[in-house]
Structures are given as structure tokens and as C-alpha cells.
Amino acid sequence: MAGVFVGGFIGWALDQWLDTRFFIVVFLFLGIAAGFLNVIREAQRMGDK
Amino acid sequence: MIDWFISAAHAATQDGGHHGGGGFDPMHQFVINRYTPIELFGYDASFTNASLWMVIATTLVTAFLVFSTAGAKLVPGRLQSLGEISYEFVANMVRQNAGTSGMPYFPIIFTLFMFILSLNLLGMIPIPGLGQFTVTSHIIVTFALAAFVFVGVTLIGIFKHGFGFLKLFVPSGVPIALLPLISVIEIISYFTRPISLSVRLFANMMAGHTMLAVFGSFVVGLGVNVGLAAGGVPLIFMVLLMGLEILIAFLQAYVFAVLSCIYLSDSLHAGSH
Numbered sequence: 001m002a003g004v005f006v007g008g009f010i011g012w013a014l015d016q017w018l019d020t021r022f023f024i025v026v027f028l029f030l031g032i033a034a035g036f037l038n039v040i041r042e043a044q045r046m047g048d049k
Numbered sequence: 050m051i052d053w054f055i056s057a058a059h060a061a062t063q064d065g066g067h068h069g070g071g072g073f074d075p076m077h078q079f080v081i082n083r084y085t086p087i088e089l090f091g092y093d094a095s096f097t098n099a100s101l102w103m104v105i106a107t108t109l110v111t112a113f114l115v116f117s118t119a120g121a122k123l124v125p126g127r128l129q130s131l132g133e134i135s136y137e138f139v140a141n142m143v144r145q146n147a148g149t150s151g152m153p154y155f156p157i158i159f160t161l162f163m164f165i166l167s168l169n170l171l172g173m174i175p176i177p178g179l180g181q182f183t184v185t186s187h188i189i190v191t192f193a194l195a196a197f198v199f200v201g202v203t204l205i206g207i208f209k210h211g212f213g214f215l216k217l218f219v220p221s222g223v224p225i226a227l228l229p230l231i232s233v234i235e236i237i238s239y240f241t242r243p244i245s246l247s248v249r250l251f252a253n254m255m256a257g258h259t260m261l262a263v264f265g266s267f268v269v270g271l272g273v274n275v276g277l278a279a280g281g282v283p284l285i286f287m288v289l290l291m292g293l294e295i296l297i298a299f300l301q302a303y304v305f306a307v308l309s310c311i312y313l314s315d316s317l318h319a320g321s322h
Contacts, residue, residue, distance in 0.1 A: 006241045027237075030230075034238035038245070045311070 007031015075262035079186055079255065102184050106167040114163075135163070139306065146310035150317055157201070158313075161194065162306040169254065169298035173291070185301075186254040188247060195247035198309045206316030217319040246308055253301050257294045264290060 011027025014020070085096040117132025125133060139159045143151050165185060172183025184190050206214040218235040219228065264287050272280020 006244060007237050010237065010240075030233055031237055034234045034241060037234060037238050038241065 004028065004031045004035055007034060075259045075266065078181065078183075078258060078262060081187075098180075098182050099184050099187065099190065101179075102168065102171060102182050106164060106171055106184070109171075110163045110167050135159075142303075142307060143310055146307060147314035147317060151310065151313055154205075154313055158306055158309055161198070161309060162302055165194070165250070165305050166299065166302035169302055170295070172254065172258065173295055173298060183254050183258055185250055186258055188251040191251040192243065192247040194250075194305070195243040198246065198312065199243040202309075202312045202316045205313065206319050209317060210319050214316065214319050217315060242308075242312060246305065250301050250305055253297055257297055261287070261290060261294060 007027040007030050008024060010031075011024035014023040014027070082098045083095040084098065084101065087094045087096060113128075114132060117128045121129055136159070139162050140152075140155060143155050143158055147154070168184045172181065172186065175181040206217065210216070218232045218239065220231060220235065223231050264283055267283040268280045268287060270280075271283060
């Protein structure tokens with residue numbers, strides 16, 4: 001969940017800084033991917049125990 | 050579930066409002082009161098009820114550990130075995146999640162665990178004259194704790210590995226073409242840690258205590274308006290929820306400490322996975 005926010009924020013900040021519009025979209029998707037990565041990691045860790 | 054929860058809380062506040070004599074506001078328990086206004090360098094650093102409960106918590110933990118270790122015997126008494134159990138519990142947690150190389154950082158994990166646990170549990174106890182307040186139900190407190198863990202763990206990683214710490218963001222066995230994408234995702238996922246860590250603790254505590262307040266209002270509302278027997282039904286639920294809340298208070302302190310251990314282990318063993 002938090003991945004989406006962090007990705008969105010990085011994208012938004014880059015957009016503000018570079019005066020563009022598309023970074024927020026790219027980083028939102030990257031944030032979603034990071035969120036999934038976190039969930040998968042956590043699930044693997046639970047499986048280990 | 051969440052929708053019902055919000056609408057129930059909303060209905061409860063609309064019934065009486067904040068001002069009415071019989072008014073009920075499930076969020077009122079989270080209000081911060083300034084006891085002694087202090088201003089430091091233009092910042093509001095007043096001694097509030099949150100500060101008071103943190104002082105109570107640290108005093109209790111310190112007293113507990115001092116008394117449980119004072120006059121330690123070979124055959125432990127009740128207090129001493131309680132102290133030993135809490136030590137063993139956290140020590141095993143650190144060993145399992147961060148390995149023996151994580152043991153130098155045992156004191157900080159133990160402090161975090163005991164502090165959060167005592168704050169969570171103190172929030173369950175209404176004290177006459179002081180009322181009841183859960184410090185960990187405020188995001189700024191949990192975020193400060195999580196940010197402290199995050200910065201600390203990052204610094205440990207940099208001191209241990211130097212530039213090798215950056216290997217944390219380059220998983221081994223990834224094709225070179227995918228590496229830039231994966232690294233960016235890894236970096237984003239690294240920065241989500243303090244946010245998810247703090248939101249998890251804060252949301253659990255706040256939601257739990259609001260739910261208790263709403264159910265408590267059902268007991269009074271039904272008992273007064275419908276009949277004593279009708280108030281008994283939510284009262285039974287209250288007892289069960291109280292038990293659940295105590296479990297959550299413990300569980301969330303445990304989860305916070307375990308995740309801190311895992312983050313610590315990541316920066317201690319950066320590049321070897």
C-alpha cells in the first residue's frame with residue numbers, strides 16, 4: 001500500500017522539479033510494483049518459518 | 050467493515066455532537082491536552098498528556114527492569130522470571146531474524162519493544178483522574194519511532210559496508226537489461242519501510258480504540274434507551290473485544306520489533322543475498 005504513495009510522491013516531486021507531466025504515471029506503476037514486491041517478500045518470509 | 054465503522058462513528062458524533070451534555074465522540078480520546086505550555090526556538094514543545102504517558106511508560110519499564118534484576122537469585126522469583134522471560138523473548142527474536150551478528154543491537158530493539166508494548170498496554174487501562182490515552186495511536190509518534198529505526202538501520206548499513214551497502218538495491222541473478230527497473234523498484238520499496246511501519250502501528254491502535262469507544266457507547270445507549278438486558282449484549286462483546294485489543298497491543302509491539310530486526314539484518318548482511 002505504502003509503495004503506491006511513495007512512488008506517487010517521487011513521481012510528483014520529479015514532475016514539479018523538471019516541469020513535466022509523465023513521471024508521476026511511471027513512478028505510480030513502479031510504486032505499485034514495489035508494493036507487490038513487499039507483499040511477496042513478506043509472504044516468503046512467513047513461509048520460511 | 051470500514052465503511053460501517055466510519056458511518057457508525059459518524060452517526061454517534063451526530064447524535065450528540067461534541068458540545069451536548071450526553072454527547073459522545075469516539076475520537077475524543079485522542080485529543081491532546083497541553084498541561085504545561087513550553088515553546089522552544091519557536092516550536093511548540095509543551096508538556097502534554099502524550100508526554101505524561103510516555104514518562105509513565107518509561108518509568109514503569111525502568112522500574113520493572115531495575116526491580117526484576119535487583120537481588121537476582123539462582124531460582125528466580127515471580128518478578129525476576131518475568132524480566133527473564135522478556136529478555137529471552139526479545140533475544141530470541143533478534144537471533145532468529147538478524148542472526149548472532151545482530152546481538153550488539155539487542156539493547157535498542159529491546160528498548161523499542163518494551164516502550165511500544167508498555168504504551169500500547171497502558172492505553173488499555175483507564176486511570177482515575179488521568180483518563181486513558183494511547184500515545185501510539187498518534188501517527189507522529191509512530192512515525193518518529195519508525196524514522197528513527199529507518200535512519201539508524203541505513204547508517205549501520207553504510208558504516209558496515211560503505212558503498213557495498215548499495216548492493217541491497219541490486220539483487221543478484223537479475224539480467225542486466227532489467228537491472229535499472231528492478232533497482233528503482235527496490236529503492237522505492239526501501240523507502241516505503243518507515244511509512245508502512247508507522248502506519249501499521251498507528252492504524253491498529255487508533256482503529257481498535259475507536260471501535261472500543263463505539264461499542265461502549267452501544268452498551269450505554271441500548272441499556273438506557275431500550276432496557277438493561279439489551280445493553281448486556283454489546284457488553285459481552287466489549288469483554289471479548291477488550292481481550293482482542295490486549296492481544297493486538299502485544300502483537301503490534303512484537304511486529305514492530307520483528308520488522309526492525311529484519312531491516313537490521315538486511316543492512317547487516319547487505320549484498321550477501
